[in-house]
Amino acid sequence: MLFSFILNIIPRPWLIKISYLVRPFLAFYLRGKKYKDPIDGRTFRKFLPYGYGVQRANVLSPSTLSLERHRLLWLYLKGETDFFTKKLKVLHVAPEQAFYKRFKKQANLEYTTTDLYSPLADVKADLCALPFANESFDVIFCNHVLEHITDDTQAMKELYRVMKKGGWGIFQVPQDYNRAVTFEDNSITDPKERTRIFGQYDHVRIYGLDYFDKLRAIGFEVTEVRYSKEFTTEQIEQYRIVENEIIPVCKKPL
Known part of the structure; x- marks a missing residue:
């Protein structure tokens, strides 16, 4: 409490x-x-x-x-990507503390952070109007951000615009996997009601399984990665990760 x-x-x-x-x-x-x-x-x-x-x-x-989601993402990046070895230009939207200093120190990364309010942001910017040129970044992280944004379609379009062709990103959101269709109601503005309905006082929707198709409609190729399946029950408990969490890996076609 x-x-x-x-x-x-x-x-x-x-x-x-x-x-x-x-x-x-x-x-x-x-x-x-x-x-x-x-x-x-x-x-x-x-x-x-x-x-x-x-x-x-x-x-x-x-x-x-x-x-849970940070630890699962870290395990995925370590086990399945070249993020820690390849020269990459990276954009991190609303950078998480768990990653910020570690990514900043990586010699292989040209690492830029952005957010409207975070003290960790290099560039103060609105996700719906990013101040970056088209096709600027090899990798983009935008995790647990889109559920805060009223026009999430425009935000997704901006992520697509600034990602290089052949680039990739991970855009985690809180999801109800029992819900087929995303629920949003812009008339709900009371923080207590938002917490009750959406799970947090500053969320404006709760995403369902159609989230992945919404990203695909923007142009991304989306792979729904159930990476926890790579670990034993004992490891899942030891790392305290969620067994059924889906990582949305989004690629921009060449």
């Missing part, structure tokens, strides 16, 4: 700054051997709870502040 209260009253840019101060103390206090964060290899007796509405227990790594 305390985490939920803090998340809902403190603006996100402040939370990012505060987290840098408290993270070392949390990591020391929770050290142990039961759970492992694959991003930094550290192990803990438990992870922290997280969630704006309903809290998920044991999901927030005290060292990297990664969640």
